[in-house]
Amino acid sequence: xxxxxQHPSWVICKSGTSVKIECRSLDFQATTMFWYRQFPKQSxxxxxxSNEGSKATYEQGVEKDKFLINHAxxxxxxxxxxxxxxxxxxxxxxxxxxxxxxxxxxxxxxxRLSVL
Amino acid sequence: xxxVEQHPSTLSVQEGDSAVIKCTYSDSASNYFPWYxxxxxxxxxxxxDIRSNVGEKKDQRIAVTLNKTAKHFSxxxxxxxxxxxxxxxxxxxxxxxxxxxxxxxxxTKLQVIP
Numbered sequence: 454x455x456x457x458x459q460h461p462s463w464v465i466c467k468s469g470t471s472v473k474i475e476c477r478s479l480d481f482q483a484t485t486m487f488w489y490r491q492f493p494k495q496s497x498x499x500x501x502x503s504n505e506g507s508k509a510t511y512e513q514g515v516e517k518d519k520f521l522i523n524h525a526x527x528x529x530x531x532x533x534x535x536x537x538x539x540x541x542x543x544x545x546x547x548x549x550x551x552x553x554x555x556x557x558x559x560x561x562x563x564x565r566l567s568v569l
Numbered sequence: 570x571x572x573v574e575q576h577p578s579t580l581s582v583q584e585g586d587s588a589v590i591k592c593t594y595s596d597s598a599s600n601y602f603p604w605y606x607x608x609x610x611x612x613x614x615x616x617x618d619i620r621s622n623v624g625e626k627k628d629q630r631i632a633v634t635l636n637k638t639a640k641h642f643s644x645x646x647x648x649x650x651x652x653x654x655x656x657x658x659x660x661x662x663x664x665x666x667x668x669x670x671x672x673x674x675x676x677t678k679l680q681v682i683p
Contacts (some may be wrong), residue, residue, distance in 0.1 A: 496658060496673045546612045558671060560612035
């Protein structure tokens with residue numbers, strides 16, 4: 454099946470710093486990618502939809518200035534957590550649908566962010 | 570919007586027994602229902618899916634059934650093995666008209682006891 458690579462898998466940072474998470478589709482092009490946040494023992498919450506070449510669409514309650522999304526190519530989307538604080542600590546997961554399989558999404562392995 | 574309810578939230582079975590996880594959805598326009606398996610510290614992995622024009626689909630020890638009238642679908646795992654232990658999520662969405670948001674159930678933590 455299609456492969457989505459997410460990097461890094463785990464990052465620890467100091468409060469006030471920014472962290473960038475990359476999501477790559479390795480063997481297909483993805484005009485759309487999705488970013489999720491998952492708290493311990495909870496389901497995935499959609500944060501935003503990343504669109505190649507245009508602005509991301511954010512879900513209600515998600516601060517777009519806090520979570521910057523860039524989808525500069527058909528294989529790469531990045532999520533930058535700006536001025537991170539301990540409450541931003543979470544598991545962040547991206548997903549991408551292969552172009553020929555509408556709405557079948559493949560997920561990255563996730564990034565665990567710990568803000569000290 | 571779509572609302573997906575999933576139960577049970579936790580499930581323990583003896584190795585070799587069957588496990589069943591049930592989900593209901595609210596949007597009658599939803600026509601694509603994937604199931605994901607998430608192991609600890611990893612992203613969800615698609616294990617099986619079903620479209621609304623099919624009532625049942627099977628892949629080795631895993632099967633999914635769909636009742637459109639009642640708007641519920643279920644995951645069945647037979648001959649469970651310890652490696653089946655994980656969190657399973659159901660989801661529902663409209664599988665056409667451009668990419669749609671995936672609405673996930675809350676997840677079921679399955680523990681297979683050796």
